[in-house]
Amino acid sequence: MLAPLAAHGVAAEPAVWDDPGVDWAAYDLVVLRSPWDYAPRRAEFVAWAAARGNLANPADVVTWNTDKRYLSELAAAGVPVIPTTVVEPSGGLPAGLAGDVVVKPAIGAGSVDAGRYRLPAEADAFEAHLKRLTDAGRTALVQPYLAAIDAVGETALVYLNAGDGLRFSHAARKGAMLTGPDEGVTGLYKEERIDPAEASAAQLAVAERALDTVPGGRDRLLYARVDLVPDDTGAPTLIELELTEPSLFFGTSGGAADRFAAAVVRATG
Incomplete structure (x- = not known):
């Protein structure tokens, strides 16, 4: 993202969230991208986020979204969610x-x-x-485990803030990843196969319903990713709502990185 941001006049640099040498207040905006090491020390991570008044996405959303028990809230709100x-x-x-x-x-x-x-x-x-x-x-x-995942994978719908609120940007398809029991593989993430995808009207409708449940309102978000899988009838069902550190698959859609850079410019005010 450094080159697209530079093209929009934004001086950006990567920094590690737990680096004590970073002066976070010196930045106009701190954008969460890949803090994938937070899980073993989530309490430390959400405390760090709460101290950042210039964080995107906002700290209260980060706290809510980093515990997948939020799925029960979405289900209670009528969003079709995979039974959990x-x-x-x-x-x-x-x-x-x-x-x-x-x-x-x-x-x-x-x-x-x-x-x-x-x-x-x-x-x-x-x-x-x-x-x-x-x-x-x-x-x-x-x-x-829904059988259709093996055939069609997951569809990730990416939303970016267009200035007048959060709007759909592009979609990607993730191949099936879980083939058997957990083998205790270490690392920050398991490798994924990613391809471009087209979002259907039904998928967009579910994504919109899910985003409407975000605490404090969806339009505070800089970005969001809604991960959907087909249920046994083929209807799109939410498996995760990614608001903290998702890959946004810019390489699957022409102009997506530029749209993200424009969203960052608007967020800096």
Whole structure:
């Protein structure tokens, strides 16, 4: 993004969020892009965000969005959300599950610590994964693995602030990533296959409904990414609402990086 920003007259430089040598107040705007190491120390990260009055996206949105239990709020608001069972560290393991399911941490990024299990055949591995997360004091989520993901993947709808509010910019398709149990791979994220995509009217409608639930209003956001998958009937269903540190897939759409740079210019006032 440095070259597109420079073309818009913006002097930009990368900085690491936990670097004590950075004078954050010296910047007109601090734009979150890839702090993918926040998950193991989220409390520290959200405290850092709360101290930044010039942060995009805003700190209260970051706090809300970095715990995937927000999915229950979206579901309660009528957004079609993939069914999600929350497993707290103080609770027992869920019973009666069957079929193809996903386990992931409620606080996590880049599909790290996520795995896919065929129940009951892989029940032991499924329970071991849940126990590993909850024994570490982490809340886990269990969701059905929707079969269409293997065929069509996820569709990511990217929105940028156009000055008069958050507007759809472009879409990308992410290939299926979870093929089996979590193998404890370390790193900040799992590699993804990304291709350009066209957003359907039905997908746009779901994305708009999801964005309308953002605390404080959607138009405070500089950017957003809405990740959708088809349910068993083919209807778009939200799997995640990415407002903190998503890849925005600028390379999949001509002009997307320039639109982002223009949004940054407007946000600097």
